[in-house]
Amino acid sequence: MPIGISDEHTELAASVRKWAESQGSIAAIRAAETDSEALAPWGALAAELGLSAIALPESAGGGGGTLLDQAVAIEAAGYALVPGPLLTTAVAGLMYDDAELRAGIADGSITVGLGTSALAVVEAGRATHLSVPVAAGHVAVPVDQAEVRPGASVDLSRGVGEVVLGDVPNTDLPTYPKSGAPLELIVLAAAEASGIARWCLDTAVEYAKVREQFGQKIGAFQAVKHLCAEMLEISESVTAAAWDAAEAAEHGEEQALFAAGVAATICFDGAVEVAKSCIQVLGGIGFTYEHDAHFYLRRAIALRALVGDTGEAAAALSACARTGVRRSGEIDFGGLDEQFRADARAEAQRIAGLADDDRRAALAANGYLAPHWPAPYGLGAGPVQQLVIDQELQSADVERPDLVIGAWAAPTILEGGTDEQRERFIGPTLTGEITWCQLFSEPGAGSDLASLRMKAERTDGGWLLTGQKVWNSIAERADWGVCLARTDADAKPHAGISYFVVDMKSAGIDIRPLRELTGEALFNEVFFDNVFVPDDCVVGEINKGWRLAVTTLANERVAMAGSKLGDSVELAITLLDETRSPAAPEKVGRAIALAQVVKLLGTRSTLRSIAGQGPGAESSVAKLVGVRSRQDSAELAMELLGPEMFTRSERALAANDLFLRNRCLSIAGGTTQILRNVAGERILGLPRA
The missing domain is CATH 1.20.140.10 (Butyryl-CoA Dehydrogenase, subunit A, domain 3)
Incomplete structure (x- = not known):
């Protein structure tokens, strides 16, 4: 998923990508190999669309948007590999609080080359102004007041040059008073890294779906599938870190620096890794100049060099965390929480005034223990109401009891059980009268549950279960267990399985502790020898238990993570x-x-x-x-x-x-x-x- 979550951001990203494709961004990069002026128009092209000034104040001619708005556009431009000084100009506009510079960026008369070292200033040869590090931080200099010595960049979509300032000739030049990679550069470069990683993932996956080897699509090979899945993990991580770095700008300097530190540590290494993996999946075609993949690898490696050593960024992040800074998880509900807030606060405070022993019953009675469950056991609450209740309970110092396996068993009964089963099991689960265990895994059926062998044979008034279950936590003290057993041995693996609730005190059940590598016995083996389960303890239809095992209620639980890191x-x-x-x-x-x-x-x-x-x-x-x-x-x-x-x-x-x-x-x-x-x-x- 891209950085943008809202509909407006989705539309912005789509329009930027469509524009870049219509202008032929990749074609321009290829043309630059023989035509040194092929990339020259791209600064003006981006300015015409307002891309460089999305987050600049309206008073300067900018769009008046947020840093997140600008990041969404930069990510989309990174996906399309927009060449030229878009990134560096947008960063400079945010770095330098200078009305003239910003007005020039907004109207397209100023483009900015930028570097964290004077030895490698990106777009130094084509920009009108240069942002260069000096002893006191950074300074923005008109290009005619500096000497530019052309350099060679691995990134064919952007030029680079060494800038020699000598004595800074004008004390009125825009200045940025902090040394090192500017926060604005880290944030927007991280957004670009997200776009690069996403293009590489999409390209590799699409190729793996159609390329055939040994008589089948290469995406069916586990090695390729795992490589693509790892690319997904990295690209989603890059996107999440880039998004938060832009989002944190609204929450103060400490939060912004912490989030930028996470982005600097994750995003640039991540983009390089995904770009390398893309070429690996593409194979020989990925190693050719004719394929576009190498342009993205080149951009990724150059981008990482521009922002600096990611190891240093990680060390700085640990120093920040040592002072106690953590990223707080604030939510902007946009007013959607107002209809729930007052009632949730009053109810949370009422429960907080009760004795500790009475709180669980009160939470169960008012639906606050599992608000996402349907009434009368919950509130049928949507995401906003759930989060509001969480916030108010936390503020009132009211802790919900952990339902453990009951949090999975009860929703399944709510979905597939009878009215009698719901009345029998759900309320007591909430109040703590019933404790559950899960009886799914078997010695020969761990991740592959469809191969389970426990058999259930029809008998008068119910079923007789025989077999072995393993890795069953709290089975030794559970009142009931949810159990999968095979009721049709001739059916296909995923068919012929039924879902039972089993009284753990039934005759024929033998529970044996299983000692793990910790030295403790947290799990158990459970042996069934003709254990009778009555018909009223079958959940859902016979032979249709697989669906219940892999689905939960559509109205799922949502929650926000706290600030603790683990x-x-x-x-x-x-x-x-x-x-x-x-x-x-x-x-x-x-x-x-x-x-x-x-x-x-x-x-x-x-x-x-x-x-x-x-x-x-x-x-x-x-x-x-x-x-x-x-x-x-x-x-x-x-x-x-x-x-x-x-x-x-x-x-x-x-x-x-x-x-x-x-x-x-x-x-x-x-x-x-x-x-x-x-x-x-x-x-x-x-x-x-």
């Missing part, structure tokens, strides 16, 4: 003050950035729900990226502990436990490899093997 990342941040490793700040910064991206993917998915859009790729990608973040950060915390890892200090024990426990994350709920197959097929549309 236990392992937060521990790693505290250890920075004690470690002597010079590599630690960069490693921790990269862990912070990845953890923040996971939160951003969830936030963007929630905002799409608020906007009434279907779920995007973010929710699926968040699981894959989240697993990597949690596992890698747990390992990093162990590394930073050093010899303390061998002690029984509180944090050493916690770090050891997180490291070992998190190994299951890439297995539970579908292995990472299976989920990449699913992402490749269901999100990217790649063919099945």
